[in-house]
Amino acid sequence: MSSTNPNPKKAAVVGGGVIGGGWVARFLLNGWNVSVFDPDPQAERKIGEVIENARRSLPALYDRALPEEGILTFHNDMASTVADAAWIQESAPEQLALKHKILADIQAHAPKDCLIGSSTSGFKPSELQEESINPGQIVVAHPFNPVYLLPLIEVVPSKATDAAAVDAGCEILRSVGLKPLVVRKEIDAHIADRLLEAVWREGLWLVHDGVATTQEIDDAIRFGFGLRWAQMGLFETYRIAGGEAGMEHFIGQFGPALKWPWTKLMDVPELTPELTARIAQQSDDQSGHMTIRELERLRDDNLVGMMRALKKSGSGAGGTINDHEASLQNHGSIDHLPVTVDRQIPQSWTDYNGHMNEAHYVEISAQASDRFMELIGADAEYITAGSSYFTVENHVCYVQEITAGDRISVTTQLIKGEGKKLHLFHRLMMIDGQVAATVETMLLHVDLKTRRTSEPGGIVATNLAEIAVLHDRLAKPEQLGRAIG
């Protein structure tokens, strides 16, 4: 949690439960220094557990390394906590009087131009701003658990809030991979929790009336519409259901059902001890074979897997990750070779042998080839214009086992880059510099229209010739030209 290379970016987090800890992890793993104020003597342990989960999962979303972790500090006074902060986040319990007291304390010491976000799900910003010396500084910034993985932040300003300050705040949130959704009208529970509330209420009725157990309700969600909503939400899904006839047709067809007595409109089931015990028992039957920690890891592995799948299309959270990934820095060179990959290994890349599956070594070397192509000018624009390189042969030597969470970097040596041929040698290295694998690869330049080999463009050939001068001076890898057997 310490760093020899402190980052000037500083976030202050006031209140360090599961939500506050998630904010800490989100900023810290994105290279921010984070100062924490929480009177709970267990705060440091609890936040540490959240950070541990985050270190396992957040970097696994990306195919590039996140910045070096910031410095985490714990404070006993508000003044040192919030001094010089660029973002302040309050995550205290949901009691308005308590939040007023804390916000006043924060504002007494905070930089005047720093936005203060509140994690509240229950209060409107104008309520939080009551009695404030600088009401425009306070906004709702409502996150979703786990905050270190889920991108959504509902940002709710009031009329007192300066629009430019909101814009600047959203920019900060985006810079740590979040997706700010500015809610234009103050409303109880913002947007998402209103929808959640409606389902939660209906779910409680179904259990109360003995129609379904908690497991059956969860199954009704996750085997069906849950999968639709993770990518498109409600309205876009219904747009598709309406077909070519469109949304008006869909509403005309399904609107009348709203008047049918389907949902329990008028009432809330009383949460008697009996009903509470029934829900708890059903939940034990459903999930009691796993600890909360095991459930958290299962949830996080699934989230990472699904969000990585969405990166492919850029839908929803996948687009947020792609944007953030593009903003991550590329790295320099090691021993005069370009570093073409620097990344962490996701859980989902491991197999039944408990290590990274052989295919992902080639996934990494393919990423290294892609990056090398960018370096020589065969980039996305070049490919769109109609030319590319295709791999025709790979020779992989697996030297060391790689496990989930390992940080891997790759250097790429140009063996030969003349005419249609591009002959590369990738070294996959552990964080201590030891070689985990080598991939010798031969690519051919191709015309994407004819799908046949062709000569590369002038700038690519020139760049290759320049790099060849440098790399020809280096020793040839011992695995070069190796055959099996």
Place this chain on the structure above:
Amino acid sequence: MSSTNPNPKKAAVVGGGVIGGGWVARFLLNGWNVSVFDPDPQAERKIGEVIENARRSLPALYDRALPEEGILTFHNDMASTVADAAWIQESAPEQLALKHKILADIQAHAPKDCLIGSSTSGFKPSELQEESINPGQIVVAHPFNPVYLLPLIEVVPSKATDAAAVDAGCEILRSVGLKPLVVRKEIDAHIADRLLEAVWREGLWLVHDGVATTQEIDDAIRFGFGLRWAQMGLFETYRIAGGEAGMEHFIGQFGPALKWPWTKLMDVPELTPELTARIAQQSDDQSGHMTIRELERLRDDNLVGMMRALKKSGSGAGGTINDHEASLQNHGSIDHLPVTVDRQIPQSWTDYNGHMNEAHYVEISAQASDRFMELIGADAEYITAGSSYFTVENHVCYVQEITAGDRISVTTQLIKGEGKKLHLFHRLMMIDGQVAATVETMLLHVDLKTRRTSEPGGIVATNLAEIAVLHDRLAKPEQLGRAIG
């Protein structure tokens, strides 16, 4: 759509819109013959479009090939449609009198022991059974669009329904990769649509009140809780939120919020032409740049990607796919070599060059090595007992481009299997038998505790010796021992 190898399994589908077409595709692609009755002259075209989507996506969920497609026939009379059917599915418009008429017609000709499922979302089974000559034969079997991908089927029997028939029906649904959820109490809208209804109503209010647009509501879902629900649903997610203190603690903490005036409990917004037009306009702003067909393909690619990610943990839909995949037949031999892989290429395996990325050739060869290990007795049980093979070297020759939807089979030739060494040669072949790639691979037998090489168990050595006798008679591959350069 024809087959030289007809399958005795037969499903009858009455009503062929988007939902009926989805049922057709689900059965057909799982090797069932399907007969369709629909008076709509456009039915054949519409169903053909759904099947085209399904062919693109359903096989992409699996790492084994689905059975050969069944035969699809269209009928003008009910008698020939439902004769000899093992499953009959009614997907007519949501009008009770019409459904009564169709169900009576079906029952006049259907086998007496064949369950008739209705796709209705609005009617209870006891309502469908009114006036029926054999009420116990009719159940609700309510699917979710797209039926060819989403596994959930709400199966709702009434008191008149025979429990054994429901069990047998669920077995049929599971055999085509579906997840039947038996709803134990009849209730309007079953389970999932009650939850959807609650959110739909709340969403309409948010648009009506100008709080949020359709895009903002969708974003509030898909960047946050939608991702949680796709894997775990509502209650298990809240169980985690409750932490070690458990579900009772969670309800105690969040139950009171149910009494707050968050959701619009008392009323439904009137769907005036103005409100309908506003929703349609917002939906156009959000998604109008894509056709419905494009949206469908985006949705399907995302669903396939997310469900493939869930296969890793077996959560939700991932578990259903794993179970179904395990039930798919393994294949025989080609030219005396075992067929170790037979599968379709998912969309998500392609890259910016418009063909399968180089890493997935090795993913396929790794699957072939896994299957070969099973054949020689180094199977899951053997690995659990503490031994396995690790790949130490691969040489890949990329011969032909492979694109999404291609069917690829792999034969595996044993080059040498003595002592710790296992030397294999995989040929990846297109459906016409042409070689798309070769992978020469060297594996070493490993003690999983020490992570060091070791001698294989007796049965594995014996099996290898037997296969060696057969494969030694075959010609050695020309690419064997090849080096790059």
